[in-house]
Amino acid sequence: MPDTGSGWLRRAERVIHAAEDTLLITLLGAMILIGASQIFMRNVLGEGLGWADESQRLLVLWIGLLGAMAASRDGRQLRIDLVSRYMRGYSRRIIESFADLLTAAVSGVVGWYALAFVRDSHAFGDELVGGIPAWLVQGVIPLAFIVIALRHLIAAVAGLMGRRQSSVPGS
Numbered sequence: 001m002p003d004t005g006s007g008w009l010r011r012a013e014r015v016i017h018a019a020e021d022t023l024l025i026t027l028l029g030a031m032i033l034i035g036a037s038q039i040f041m042r043n044v045l046g047e048g049l050g051w052a053d054e055s056q057r058l059l060v061l062w063i064g065l066l067g068a069m070a071a072s073r074d075g076r077q078l079r080i081d082l083v084s085r086y087m088r089g090y091s092r093r094i095i096e097s098f099a100d101l102l103t104a105a106v107s108g109v110v111g112w113y114a115l116a117f118v119r120d121s122h123a124f125g126d127e128l129v130g131g132i133p134a135w136l137v138q139g140v141i142p143l144a145f146i147v148i149a150l151r152h153l154i155a156a157v158a159g160l161m162g163r164r165q166s167s168v169p170g171s
Helices: 006-044 053-072 087-122 134-137 140-160
Strands: none
Touching: 006 134, 053 134, 053 140, 087 134, 087 140, 134 140
16 A cells, blocks of 8 residues: 555654664663762772763753653653643643643743753853763753654644644543
């Protein structure tokens, strides 16, 4: 059967989701490995890796933001959802779409200013341990917020068109 046009989008979406999940798992594994190595080296050998503590902080940043992206993808982000829990049909779709639009707007603004922060870091030539340019590591900040904004914008439009399943698990 020929591709109707949306099949390639679904495949691309699955590939992107798998890449996000793989990156999260890899970074978490690296964080655990570095942390365990650091504990072992300090307790047994009396000295640790000079770069381990800073790398752990950076891994926490990346895992947190990639986790937020995954949560927004799966509709499992933190929500204060008192009104739509008791609503059904069209009114619920409107409330959820408004919430998605608000989330998209806030995430977009944060992403925009995070991008300015990363540009400034690049312009000033900030470096991390080992001479790694800081902007390379900080680039996850605007990326994550822009992806979250786009996902919520798409969810809002889909909700208004009646093509979105509820993002609230179990409802």
